[in-house]
Amino acid sequence: MRKLYLLSCLFIFSISIISAQSYRIEVKLKDFPGDTVTIGHRFNASYVPKDTAVLDSKGVGVFEGEEPLPQGMYLLFLPNKSFFDLLLSDDQEFYVENDTVDFMEHIVIKGSEENSLFYDYQRYLKKQSARAKEIQTRVKAAEPEEEKTKIQEELTALNDDVMTHIEDLIGSNEGTFFSKFLLALQEVKVPDPPKDEEGNVIDPAFQYKYYKVHYFDNFDISDVRLLRTPFYEQKVMTYIEKVVYQAPDTLIREVDMLIGKSRTDPQLFRYMLITLFNHFAKSQIMGMDAVYIHIAEHYYIPDAHWSDPEFISKLEERVEKSKPTLIGQTAEDFQMVNVSADHIMAAADNEELKKNPYVGNFFNLFDIKSTFTILYFWEADCGHCKTGTPNLYEAYKRLKDKDVQVVAMHMLGGEEGKVKWIDFVNEHGLYDWINCWNPYDFSYKNVYDVATTPSLYLLDKDKKIIAKKIDAEQVEKIIDSLLAKQQD
Template sequence: MDYQKEWIKLQAKAASLNERYQKNRNNSDSVKILSDTRIKHEEEMKQFLRNVSESNKGSMLGMLVKSILPPEIPKFDIPAGTKNPDSVRYFMIYQHNKNHYFDNIDFTDERILRTPILHSKLNTFFTNVVIQVADSINKEIDRVISLASSNYKVFQYVCVYLFNHFRESEIMGHDAVVVKLADEIYLSGKADWTTQEWRDNLKKEVDRIRPNLIGVKAHDLVMNTFNNVYVSLYDIKKDFTILIFWEPDCGHCKEAVPRLRDYYEKYRDKGVEVFAVCTQPERDKWEKFIQENRLTWINGWDPARLTRYDYYYNITSTPIIYILDRDKKIIAKKLPVESVESFINDYRKFNR
């Protein structure tokens, strides 16, 4: 096709310009010339796509070509005297790009599902464009689902993509997105492509996540300790409480617990306490591990799980670390032990 031949030529020229730019990055004169040339060529490529899309309106080709066009970014005039004008301009460009990212996607046309374009656009948007904080993500999910709602198949595709994407994410806090999608789509009756058994299992899953989301006040734990004194999690009056669930026979715990002990010894007098809960019922192993590793923090003991800590903190493996603030609000969860110090230091810095 003529379109494909011309597009391949344009892409080849763009690749060549980019290669030349990379090779001449230390030459300021060349960088300026090549930057201007690249910008001009990018506009030529976009104009070519606009022409093809317009001349093939209504066809599969026209729809596909339009869908790969990036949103138009206007030139923003920053008033004279504005503080940090470059930062203001960058923010305005970012906001415009985010708000218009899907302008060229026709969510009513299910033919797009036969191509990888929608998946690629969704993946780039929710991975690289949107700030990876649950509140920001949830706002954009509402917008995208609204765009897709007029076509059942596209709506289903978008919902399935979003649910799988955030369910598989290892980024802290993304479980709040899963809970939102479960509540508003899958458990609300809108996801009629799922079975009742699947929805029942999902409800059980999110019910275990809901009590330990970032920002939620941690459930109180009152349990006996190594010193045979009952202690309440809420009685701890420190800036930070590190809540760790561990067991003596766990290989990862044998590495993580001593590392956390070393951190604790360094910061115990600087507003940090550790509440450690053993998740297995063999008292002799628990006591031996505490003595051998010189664990002087609060060592909680609840072999019968009467506090239901496994439910409220969704404990399915060990070690699991939570960090709570002074008010016992969860500020971090499932944090690697090697990240505890930097997390708390950063939190102190940005939350003074």
């Protein structure tokens, strides 16, 4: 008998577990008898449908399933394209009744304390917003200034009351998704900067530093439930784009932190990795390819198991090709053929000389001794090169007395390529810099990742890459800025 009793208890216990792992949301929407309604969760600006329910003649329907829905912020989407929000956490068995006249005021919720709190909170905010608007109207109309100040103090007091109420809600409901959701909406309070005895601010950057360090204090980026809200991506990308100093090394540290915190959940990790990977892959800011390569090498290639193997293979090739040309790396030495200005001018009216590819002297990039070297890859028939190359030459004329050399590497080979090159150089008088090519070996294209032309690298005296993929105006500004710093 005792054995039978234990088996019965175990059976009842297993039923309760199964029940706890299911969901059942009964809805009554009297305005839509016989229609189909959908429930789905937020995903930033998107909506991900999870289930549908057909309403009976009284507008009653049920969403139910054996597995719980992913927790987060949900929309109940109606046939007229309107919707209202629900919070889904552990308790996914409750009743909702509403109409289309006023979702917020008329909603009835039974069996979900968190959703009751959620709508009480929204109604409270609506009421206080109306009060704030009325006070603001009085402020605008008030005279004299003393009266305006007095009314303004009412608005300040109201704002303080609202913040106190929100803090009370967060504290009294700690441990619930409602509390976590509400806390995530609150900005960090930044204190005034400390001052010395004379009242001078000790550290002008104090408030920025404080804000950055405490940016995620209220927002738990490791909580996957917040991913299913409208504001997760905005919070993360604001941090990456506007809060963090835009330097590759700094961004790499922050990317490591964000991805590390996302490993609490596979879906969260996948989202964070893809979002950051795509952001830096598309970046047009010089040097950000270092962040992209870091993400690819340390996270995407080893951990993106969902990705297509062919894509991973191509990404590995991309990483291998890009790493040698990252800013801060020493440029790879390679051989070129220097064609003198005398030959170029002599070939202007001599077709035999113009077509002859077997002229010039071999030299290596590292043979160039200068404070700065501009390594410029171009083609005479490239549209952007036709304007960019003369512009760079004009910049070079202003820079050459500052110990700057330009290695103008023409990339078209063969007789036809040389003819186009000679004609272009003569047409624009590009005689003073190093005019070179290599019609025998084009491996430098892969070494320097020259997929499009023109392509420019700025190197320091040790041939380390300072800047790349920039135009004449930018390279001149960078050199002038670096020289100015050396003189300080």
